[in-house]
Amino acid sequence: MRYESLDIFLKDGKDSLAKGPVALIFAEDDVEVASTLRHHLAQGFKTVILFAPDEIDVPKGIVTKIVRIRYNTRAPGMLTHAVNALIAAAPGIWFYYCYNAEYLFFPFCETRTINDLLTFHTEERRDSMLTYVIDLYAGNLWECPSAVSLEDAHLDRSGYYALGRSGNAGPKERQLDFFGGLRWRFEEHVEPSRRRIDRISIFKAKKGLKLSEAHLFNDEEYNTYACPWHNNITAAVGSFRTAKALKANAGSTFDIDTFMWHNSTEFKWNSQQLLSLGLIEPGQWF
Numbered sequence: 001m002r003y004e005s006l007d008i009f010l011k012d013g014k015d016s017l018a019k020g021p022v023a024l025i026f027a028e029d030d031v032e033v034a035s036t037l038r039h040h041l042a043q044g045f046k047t048v049i050l051f052a053p054d055e056i057d058v059p060k061g062i063v064t065k066i067v068r069i070r071y072n073t074r075a076p077g078m079l080t081h082a083v084n085a086l087i088a089a090a091p092g093i094w095f096y097y098c099y100n101a102e103y104l105f106f107p108f109c110e111t112r113t114i115n116d117l118l119t120f121h122t123e124e125r126r127d128s129m130l131t132y133v134i135d136l137y138a139g140n141l142w143e144c145p146s147a148v149s150l151e152d153a154h155l156d157r158s159g160y161y162a163l164g165r166s167g168n169a170g171p172k173e174r175q176l177d178f179f180g181g182l183r184w185r186f187e188e189h190v191e192p193s194r195r196r197i198d199r200i201s202i203f204k205a206k207k208g209l210k211l212s213e214a215h216l217f218n219d220e221e222y223n224t225y226a227c228p229w230h231n232n233i234t235a236a237v238g239s240f241r242t243a244k245a246l247k248a249n250a251g252s253t254f255d256i257d258t259f260m261w262h263n264s265t266e267f268k269w270n271s272q273q274l275l276s277l278g279l280i281e282p283g284q285w286f
Contacts, residue, residue, distance in 0.1 A: 044113030
């Protein structure tokens with residue numbers, strides 16, 4: 001189903017939001033849009049919504065399986081505007097959001113669906129889930145000048161760290177700012193406000209909830225990494241977005257001949273690797 005604007009979708013297409021979880025994918029360009037859609041369809045989302053301008057092509061075999069909304073994904077604040085509008089339209093529904101060339105992984109996702117994950121998370125009395133945005137990059141930038149390659153994808157196996165998140169009254173309870181990956185190694189090319197790699201990209205909508213440009217919510221409990229009594233499940237979003245931007249930006253592309261370093265390792269496209277590296281957490285999920 002295709003809608004010419006978000007407003008038209010909210011008027012005529014709200015039936016697509018009747019059951020979750022719903023995946024929201026924002027295509028900023030035409031890089032790996034099809035693979036992003038296929039990946040999230042395979043994880044069992046009830047509805048996958050693509051926000052994209054007209055020039056983004058989607059294979060015919062995928063078009064019939066998704067909802068497409070005509071949308072200017074280059075406009076300032078475009079993601080938060082859309083996410084907050086859908087939150088208001090569908091309280092009680094689980095949402096997930098990402099950009100194109102980003103891929104969600106959670107513990108045991110090869111044998112369990114996103115619905116399995118969120119059913120358990122709901123039983124844990126959690127309404128949000130921390131996801132780490134793990135930078136992916138091509139191993140050979142001469143062969144892949146865009147830095148995007150599914151067949152030659154790499155990630156950093158170490159170099160991640162966290163700092164306490166400050167509030168007006170001191171450190172916030174169960175909240176941390178996470179850093180690492182390309183945004184840490186090439187921080188001179190990344191604005192300070194964009195260096196964090198944590199994102200609450202899986203959440204349950206409710207009345208009054210709003211997402212900010214910093215990928216944080218106005219309900220502080222949504223921004224926590226775990227409940228007070230034990231660790232909870234966390235997930236990861238494997239993302240080519242930073243590598244793609246660093247190679248597309250004239251201010252950084254000529255300074256970077258390779259993203260490879262001694263802590264690079266081939267990405268195996270499975271959750272076990274991320275579990276072994278400590279990049280996702282199974283919590284109490286057996």
